[in-house]
Amino acid sequence: MMDSIEGFVNVILGLLFTPQIFVPLVYPGLLTAAVMAIVIIWLERKVAAKVQLRYGPLYVTKRMGGVTQLVADLIKFFFAEVIVPRDVDKLPFKLGPALLLTFSLLPVVALPVSGQFEAFRSDATLFLAVALLSVGPIYVIIVGWASNNKFALIGGLREGYLLVCYELPVFISALAMAVLYGSLDLVELVRMQGPGLWGALLNPFAAVSFLVATFMSTSRFPFEIAEAESEIVMGPYTEYSGICYGLCMAYSYIKLYVKSILFALVFLGGWLPTVWPFTLDPTLPGLIVAFKAAAVMLVGVFLRAVYPRYRIDQALQIGWRPLFALSTASLVWSLFMVGVKVGGWV
Amino acid sequence: MTLEVVEKHLELLIGPQHPGSGHMRLVAKLDGDIIVGFDPDVGFVHRAVEKIAETKGYVQIIPLVERPPLVDCVNVNLGYVLALEKLLGVEPPPQASYLRVLAAELNRVASHLYGIAIHAIMIGSSTMFMWPLADREVLLELLQDLSGARVTYSYVIPGGVRRGLPEGFKEKALKAFRYLRRRLRDYDDLFLSNPVTVNRLRGVGVIEMRDAVNLGIVGPNLRASGVPYDVRRAEPYCVYSDLDFEVMTRREGDAYSRLLVRIGEIEQSMKIVEQCLDKNPSGPILHESFLRGLSPKARAYMEQTGRVRFPALFSALKPPQGEVSVRVEAGRGELFFYVVSDGSPTPYRLRMVTPSFRNLAAFRHVMVGNRLADIPAIYGSLDYFPPEADR
Numbered sequence: 001m002m003d004s005i006e007g008f009v010n011v012i013l014g015l016l017f018t019p020q021i022f023v024p025l026v027y028p029g030l031l032t033a034a035v036m037a038i039v040i041i042w043l044e045r046k047v048a049a050k051v052q053l054r055y056g057p058l059y060v061t062k063r064m065g066g067v068t069q070l071v072a073d074l075i076k077f078f079f080a081e082v083i084v085p086r087d088v089d090k091l092p093f094k095l096g097p098a099l100l101l102t103f104s105l106l107p108v109v110a111l112p113v114s115g116q117f118e119a120f121r122s123d124a125t126l127f128l129a130v131a132l133l134s135v136g137p138i139y140v141i142i143v144g145w146a147s148n149n150k151f152a153l154i155g156g157l158r159e160g161y162l163l164v165c166y167e168l169p170v171f172i173s174a175l176a177m178a179v180l181y182g183s184l185d186l187v188e189l190v191r192m193q194g195p196g197l198w199g200a201l202l203n204p205f206a207a208v209s210f211l212v213a214t215f216m217s218t219s220r221f222p223f224e225i226a227e228a229e230s231e232i233v234m235g236p237y238t239e240y241s242g243i244c245y246g247l248c249m250a251y252s253y254i255k256l257y258v259k260s261i262l263f264a265l266v267f268l269g270g271w272l273p274t275v276w277p278f279t280l281d282p283t284l285p286g287l288i289v290a291f292k293a294a295a296v297m298l299v300g301v302f303l304r305a306v307y308p309r310y311r312i313d314q315a316l317q318i319g320w321r322p323l324f325a326l327s328t329a330s331l332v333w334s335l336f337m338v339g340v341k342v343g344g345w346v
Numbered sequence: 347m348t349l350e351v352v353e354k355h356l357e358l359l360i361g362p363q364h365p366g367s368g369h370m371r372l373v374a375k376l377d378g379d380i381i382v383g384f385d386p387d388v389g390f391v392h393r394a395v396e397k398i399a400e401t402k403g404y405v406q407i408i409p410l411v412e413r414p415p416l417v418d419c420v421n422v423n424l425g426y427v428l429a430l431e432k433l434l435g436v437e438p439p440p441q442a443s444y445l446r447v448l449a450a451e452l453n454r455v456a457s458h459l460y461g462i463a464i465h466a467i468m469i470g471s472s473t474m475f476m477w478p479l480a481d482r483e484v485l486l487e488l489l490q491d492l493s494g495a496r497v498t499y500s501y502v503i504p505g506g507v508r509r510g511l512p513e514g515f516k517e518k519a520l521k522a523f524r525y526l527r528r529r530l531r532d533y534d535d536l537f538l539s540n541p542v543t544v545n546r547l548r549g550v551g552v553i554e555m556r557d558a559v560n561l562g563i564v565g566p567n568l569r570a571s572g573v574p575y576d577v578r579r580a581e582p583y584c585v586y587s588d589l590d591f592e593v594m595t596r597r598e599g600d601a602y603s604r605l606l607v608r609i610g611e612i613e614q615s616m617k618i619v620e621q622c623l624d625k626n627p628s629g630p631i632l633h634e635s636f637l638r639g640l641s642p643k644a645r646a647y648m649e650q651t652g653r654v655r656f657p658a659l660f661s662a663l664k665p666p667q668g669e670v671s672v673r674v675e676a677g678r679g680e681l682f683f684y685v686v687s688d689g690s691p692t693p694y695r696l697r698m699v700t701p702s703f704r705n706l707a708a709f710r711h712v713m714v715g716n717r718l719a720d721i722p723a724i725y726g727s728l729d730y731f732p733p734e735a736d737r
Contacts, residue, residue, distance in 0.1 A: 051473055052473050052480075053477070154718070221470065230468045230470070233365060306536070307471065307542045308474075308537075310542055310545065311545075312379065312717075312719060
């Protein structure tokens with residue numbers, strides 16, 4: 001009897017620690033994403049409070065500086081009534097938040113956190129991650145439309161306009177890195193950054209345009225335009241309440257988390273500088289990636305304390321002119337670097 | 347044949363339950379992102395101040411008129427009391443006049459800081475929302491020292507002020523101004539020269555000089571359009587004619603220039619307060635006709651503590667028949683009082699025209715042609731305060 005239980009537990013554990021389950025559910029997937037979002041939102045509020053001469057979250061677990069405030073908020077969201085207004089398009093309205101969160105988290109399956117431990121091996125994981133990331137905003141537009149509210153509609157439209165102008169620089173700067181390292185495989189990309197030649201050093205143009213587009217796509221200030229509170233209440237999510245609103249709010253943070261991991265992998269050397277014996281076990285590389293991603297996220301959320309928000313037309317101008325030009329320049333720069341390497345021009 | 351109703355313009359009802367509307371409804375007609383029609387629907391916080399005033403004694407009206415423009419109450423208080431004194435034919439002693447100006451200017455700074463904070467949060471800068479509101483605390487402390495209250499001070503009373511200058515007030519005020527001047531540099535670093543702020547506000551919501559005059563806009567909004575009109579200079583009251591200050595004006599007339607005019611006026615107000623503290627003459631703080639009404643005990647109390655206990659005379663103040671009008675420069679612009687007395691203990695009519703009420707005329711004019719996202723940016727730049735306009 002005992003043997004069978006033990007065997008059962010072992011099977012479950014074995015199953016849990018297979019990469020195909022562990023990656024989407026535990027790390028870097030759902031569980032880590034949730035913890036990371038909670039900690040980052042807490043840090044965001046704490047840092048902003050420090051700048052603004054306030055305390056920030058304090059009273060929930062006072063000894064730890066209120067770090068579990070977000071857990072309390074989450075519980076509150078769970079028990080708040082979810083109101084579905086009479087005139088909304090019910091199916092997309094109800095499904096929207098779940099799909100939003102799903103598609104913001106789905107790209108983690110393509111993200112390796114160490115050379116050995118990955119959900120599946122493909123030679124196009126970079127492309128896959130970027131492509132999956134660009135699905136989420138479509139649901140923002142859908143919930144904005146389904147809400148049958150003018151503010152939600154305007155918010156959805158703003159997201160739609162921004163979507164085109166921030167995804168293009170993301171794709172082009174990702175392409176620039178693929179050209180530079182000659183691969184679309186993220187594991188290969190990190191391996192190529194081995195001798196300290198991090199992507200951000202080799203091609204700073206691509207790094208900057210990718211980062212700015214990331215902040216634009218995740219509604220960070222000064223590009224918090226789709227939700228602009230004083231203009232259109234809460235943008236596409238105006239009609240949502242309870243946990244549905246919680247999911248919508250989590251969407252941008254989860255997306256920021258995933259994009260930050262991608263940024264860490266492509267531009268900040270991924271799990272480097274881990275050396276040989278440690279690369280066999282995925283723990284240390286995983287932690288390094290998480291640390292780098294958290295640093296990127298922190299930069300993103302700190303901007304709230306510094307900037308007001310741009311107007312939609314100004315943001316579109318930034319997206320289409322300097323950002324697009326910068327990402328294109330990064331592609332040209334990559335081609336030049338490849339030329340230097342292959343042709344030995346210099 | 348079927349008739350199809352096509353809505354060409356999107357009508358957006360912003361408020362009164364909206365984070366960016368204040369206590370009013372803004373009806374915006376949009377063509378795409380451009381505003382083609384704009385109509386502020388006000389009156390949600392109307393409190394019938396003018397009508398209630400007809401049922402109150404003259405001294406009881408002081409706290410009543412203070413309520414509508416809550417963050418700028420000394421100036422309103424001063425305006426009303428000046429009108430009342432004109433009816434009574436009473437001239438306050440010089441020290442009281444200096445103290446009135448001092449309190450009014452401290453309050454003006456607090457009011458401008460409040461307006462700047464609201465303007466900042468309307469374009470999304472949460473830091474610039476918190477900073478001025480926190481720094482307003484410095485001025486509230488000073489006013490608390492002076493009057494004993496943090497809001498609605500009722501500091502100015504007929505014939506003088508309620509309290510003299512407390513011990514060590516000058517040092518405290520100078521220290522506060524050193525702090526505020528340092529903070530103004532911080533505001534400049536973080537907000538005023540922030541490229542996003544400049545992009546959001548420059549060239550947005552322009553009111554040309556001619557339009558500003560025709561619409562009857564007052565205060566910093568008028569001065570930002572290039573009209574150097576300030577009641578403190580145009581028709582000096584209290585001791586403003588003895589004080590040296592600049593009337594801040596700018597030419598552009600856009601949202602950014604209105605913000606800069608407010609910042610400039612904060613500096614000028616601090617300069618005025620410093621002069622008041624330097625010149626502050628000694629002497630009584632209440633007019634002698636009221637001093638005579640005090641009991642010997644109350645007079646001894648006043649001499650000992652520098653605080654006035656209201657003379658019994660105040661409760662049944664009966665100005666002679668007549669009508670007066672008075673203008674003062676409140677934080678948001680020219681404030682006008684018109685009081686008619688029929689010789690009874692209550693006024694026959696009290697008319698109070700507040701600066702926000704005058705600036706309301708700008709909304710319909712200035713919004714058209716701008717973008718949806720500019721509505722809060724312009725609204726905040728006008729420093730419009732709904733309770734003050736509705737009264």
